[in-house]
Structure formats: structure tokens, C-alpha cells
Amino acid sequence: MRRYLCxxxxxxxxxxxxxxxxxxxxxEYGHTMNLFGTAVSLYPAxxxxxxxxxxxxxxxxxxxxxxxxxTAPDRTCTPYEPVKCHTFVTESTFGLPIYRWPTDExxxxxxxDWWRSNQRKxxxxxxxxxxxxxxxxALSGLDPSIGPILTHEAVRSYTEAYRLxxxxxxxTLDLEDAPSDFKWSNAMILxxxxxxxxSWISCLGEFSAAFMSGWMAVRTTRxxxxxxxxxxxxxxxxxxxLLDAVAAxxxxxxxxxxxxxxxxxxYLSEQGLDAKELPTYKSSTEEASxxxxxx
Numbered sequence: 001m002r003r004y005l006c007x008x009x010x011x012x013x014x015x016x017x018x019x020x021x022x023x024x025x026x027x028e029y030g031h032t033m034n035l036f037g038t039a040v041s042l043y044p045a046x047x048x049x050x051x052x053x054x055x056x057x058x059x060x061x062x063x064x065x066x067x068x069x070x071t072a073p074d075r076t077c078t079p080y081e082p083v084k085c086h087t088f089v090t091e092s093t094f095g096l097p098i099y100r101w102p103t104d105e106x107x108x109x110x111x112x113d114w115w116r117s118n119q120r121k122x123x124x125x126x127x128x129x130x131x132x133x134x135x136x137x138a139l140s141g142l143d144p145s146i147g148p149i150l151t152h153e154a155v156r157s158y159t160e161a162y163r164l165x166x167x168x169x170x171x172t173l174d175l176e177d178a179p180s181d182f183k184w185s186n187a188m189i190l191x192x193x194x195x196x197x198x199s200w201i202s203c204l205g206e207f208s209a210a211f212m213s214g215w216m217a218v219r220t221t222r223x224x225x226x227x228x229x230x231x232x233x234x235x236x237x238x239x240x241x242l243l244d245a246v247a248a249x250x251x252x253x254x255x256x257x258x259x260x261x262x263x264x265x266x267y268l269s270e271q272g273l274d275a276k277e278l279p280t281y282k283s284s285t286e287e288a289s290x291x292x293x294x295x
Contacts, residue, residue: 013050046070048076049133051077062085066090069236075140076133077167084248093259094217095256110231111138111210123206125189127212130212134212134235135159135192139170142170148188149170151173154194212230216232
């Protein structure tokens, strides 16, 4: 039987992904377990709730595998914690200088202003994003005094798991429970991109759809997809944060994977680091690429 090891914080969302009967072992951040003579510990990655970096130590040599991570503050998960090591494995999903994220304060102000603007035009607001992590982070910044917030079933279970994990989120209404006379033009609806093909979208009347992704930092990406607005919201490190994270580990060797590996390796090598590429693979949880047709 397949077994999983995760942080205590991530157990709820992991069970939603792999099933309630899955064999899951949990570990508190910073605690160590011994696996075949190797010391293994987990540290916050700041990506989503419970996300972890893996610290592996054997014979005095320390390797840290970042997984997906971000160093920016996020009210929905434990902050990223730099871990010193000899070898650091980093993602590079947005490993180009053009990718620099706005602060959450300015981003959430932009989203709430868009919502108010849609209300004045008599249009519902549909905010699209990945169901786990991104949607809950966006929800944490919505102003419930503007109007009702509804969640599609695709994001509901993860949102509830966040609440059970102690994350404070504004109140929401199930999309399916909206009364027949509901005034959609006041509402904000949180859903995933593929959910917009369902019949409920026709009930909204006029609406404006926006997509949340780091790829929205590139204007041509916004223009190629059938959306009205794009918000630059990513749960991965941007270019300056990636470089700061690498420096904070004080690693002698850096392996770069999952993204713009060649460009990041070249830059780090020019800075005098021993940097190399690792093979990458496509994950089902990978942030949508610029070529994805969102709607």
C-alpha cells in the first residue's frame, strides 16, 4: 500500500486529494524522523496550507528540496522558512526577471475595486483560479461588505479544510444554494476555469470573468485568452524572491527544476554558484501555462 508523509497542517487537504483511507504519516515542522539511517524533517514552504520543504541529512551532508514555494507573506499558510544546507533543489516556475509579484495589499485592493466596478455596471463577478491554495488566498483578501461571496463545489471542500485548519476566511454561500431571486450582479463567485462550462454560468446574466495566475504578469498572455481581466496572483516565488531564497540557504550547490531551468542556472553560475539543471515533469497541480485556454 502507498504511504504518504506530510506536515500536520496539510493532512486534511492531502486526504481530499488521495482519499480518506490513505495511509498518511504526519510530522510537525522542524521535527526529525529517521528513515534508513537518514534524518528527514519538514519545513514550511509557504506555497499553500501545510506545504513543506524536505530537509535530508546523512553523514553530515544536508540537502533541502524546496518543492513549490513562495517567500512572500500569506495569511492562509505558515510562512516560508529558509533552511541552510549544502545542496538546495529549487523550482523555477517563474524564473525570469519579468516576473515580479505585487504585494497582497495592492492585489486585493485591485480585485475588490474590480468587484465594485462590476456591481455598478450590473454585472456578476466570476473569479477563476486553481481550487487548492490560490482560491483560498484570494478569498482571504475579499471584502465581504461589498456583497455576497459564493463558492463553486470544485473549491468548496478545500475552503472548508482551510477553515478547519484555523485559517480565517470571509463567510461564503454555496453556489447551488442561491435562491431563485438572487441578485447576481452584487455577487462574487469563486470557481475553477473548467467550471464555467457548466449550466450555472447562464443563470448569472451579464458577468465579468477574471483569472488569477502568475502568468497574468505577461500582457500577451491575458490577450490570448477569453477573459475580461487578469490578476497577477501566484503561489510560487518570483524572480527576486527565488534569488533571495537561494542566497539564504548558503548552499554550495543548487539544482534547478520545474520551469525556466536553463535561464536560472546560467544566472546562478554567473554569480559563482555550482548550479545545474534537473529533469522536470508535468504535475497535475502545476500552475496553468500561458498557452492554456482558460475559458
